[in-house]
Amino acid sequence: PLREAGTPLLATVGAYLDFGASLEATARALYLHPNTVRYRLRKAADACGLDPTDHRERFTLHVALILGRLATV
Structure with missing residues (x-):
C-alpha cells in the first residue's frame, strides 16, 4: 500500500527509517x-496502517x- 501511495511517501518513510527515526x-x-516530514509520515500511516513513529510498528x-527493496532487485 505504501508503494501505491506514491514515491514521496515511500522515500520519506525510507529515509526516516534509515536515519534512525530522526525527524x-x-x-x-x-x-x-520538518513539518513536511511529519505530514508525509501521517499520510503514510493512513495509507498502510502502520505508524512510523511508533517503535513497534x-x-x-x-x-x-527491506523485503520490498530486495524483491525489486
Missing part, C-alpha cells in the same frame, strides 16, 4: 521542512521496506 536528519537529507514497517 530533523530526515528533513535535512530530503531538503524538506516502525520495526514491522522497516522489515517490510
Whole structure:
C-alpha cells in the first residue's frame, strides 16, 4: 500500500527509517521542512496502517521496506 501511495511517501518513510527515526536528519537529507516530514509520515500511516513513529510498528514497517527493496532487485 505504501508503494501505491506514491514515491514521496515511500522515500520519506525510507529515509526516516534509515536515519534512525530522526525527524530533523530526515528533513535535512530530503531538503524538506520538518513539518513536511511529519505530514508525509501521517499520510503514510493512513495509507498502510502502520505508524512510523511508533517503535513497534516502525520495526514491522522497516522489515517490510527491506523485503520490498530486495524483491525489486
